[in-house]
Amino acid sequence: MTGQTTLTGKVALVTGGGRGIGRGIALRLARDGADVALVDVRPEGINSVADEIGALGCKATTCVADVSDRDQVFAAVDYAASALGGFDIMVNNAGIALVGPIADVTPEEANRVWAINVNGVLWGIQAAVAKFKELGNKAQGKTSKIINASSIAGHDGFGMLGVYSASKFAVRALTQAAAKEHAADGITVNSYCPGVVGTDMWVQIDKRFAELTGAAEGETYDTFVGGIALGRAETPDDVAGFVSYLAGPDADYMTGQSGLIDGGLVYR
Template identity: 85%
Template sequence: MSSLHGKVALVTGAGRGIGRGIALRLARDGADVALVDVDAEPVNAVADEVAEIGSKATTFVADVSEREQVFAAVDHAAAALDGFDIMVNNAGVALVGPIADVTPAEIRRVWSINVDGVLWGIQAAVAKFAELGNNRSGKISRIINASSIAGHDGFAMLGVYSASKFAVRALTQAAAKEHAADGVTVNAYCPGVVGTDMWVEIDKRFAELTGAAEGETYEKFVGGIALGRAETPDDVAGFVSYLAGPDAAYMTGQAGLIDGGLVYR
């Protein structure tokens, strides 16, 4: 039997990149998956992939910066898939630029998605776990948040993004302490340089700001990885699946680095 057989997971930002990789891995490990994204088209395509694996999927369009939309997504997941066990707060955006140039609008956008979105996901998940009586029935309840290597090191030209990911670590630790007695574990995953569209945009922005050739910044970061290659969404998804499963039952409040050997703690 697969490690997540019979479990219901929700993944935000599931239409592409790391979120898609996580959703497909959880499905391969037996979970039914609610796919949430701000755009309908990509999550519908991922739902078809989940169905090919043999798990159930449902989709929901939501902006994670809006609290009521996150709660509605969780309500939909629980109703459509008959339960709720795992919340993966994956959705996020990057911002590249010097701290001196950050505008109020830019910081509001990053914070509302990367931090507020995680907070609303935590709130919605713990409320649904309680409503369903997961703790009383002995079911696993997992909250898994997207931090980053930038949540352990503040990177130049990524100051606001780094701050948002440090904040995710703080929310993860506090929520783990507050909800341990409810049978809920709360952990975070901290990827490094992943070959996704986000890193394409980060590289382009570095090129604009520094004069580096396109691809140069990406290759520079990849060159510092001990394992000698860029990360893939599947690399991240394997760790998230572990956090979602029974073998991680005694782990909470942690923000694990999964970066191939780039940042060490």
């Protein structure tokens, strides 16, 4: 890494950092100068992304953790701060989808979505706030950042994605409440709301829609993409650019917001 960039000297943690949007976010934060801790439930992806970050000239470390487990999230944050020598940015990115009619959702399915998409964000907020305070970031004049993964489905409830949509609405609520509670601690809390991103998650969503509706594989994806004003599917880099902005100094006066980054699909 050569030259001064917007996140030089910062330490970030990205959950779900082994692939898809999480990988894109981690690499963008590194390109902008941050050292990055990669957390995922699987080790394979994060090890590869760590190598990519190292090639950019930034430090990376990895930690296998399940974000639905509060103790594991706190341990991951402790490890990141110790391994990288500080802690400034928490990106609660990990999440899963659930496609199906509301009438058919089982308790097990609902609980799993909630445990990862909502509780995982809650534990991440708690762990980050505790670490920011422990390190005395505010006393050092730092603005600490918590950035959560919501979705266009956190602004509109989508048919066949009812529980997923509910979980992403909940992330917006946590984001607003945490922003209000921790502004005095020098912590901003915001969310990013992607649309139709060309990742493995959307491949699985499309396949499930095909099973349930009889649509051809790829048809649901194409239909959603067809409604995007900018005329193309979103990439992880599109999301990552917005997250890097939220992580950087230009967003220091922004908190409690859940910004749509979807190419023009849902409007608020």
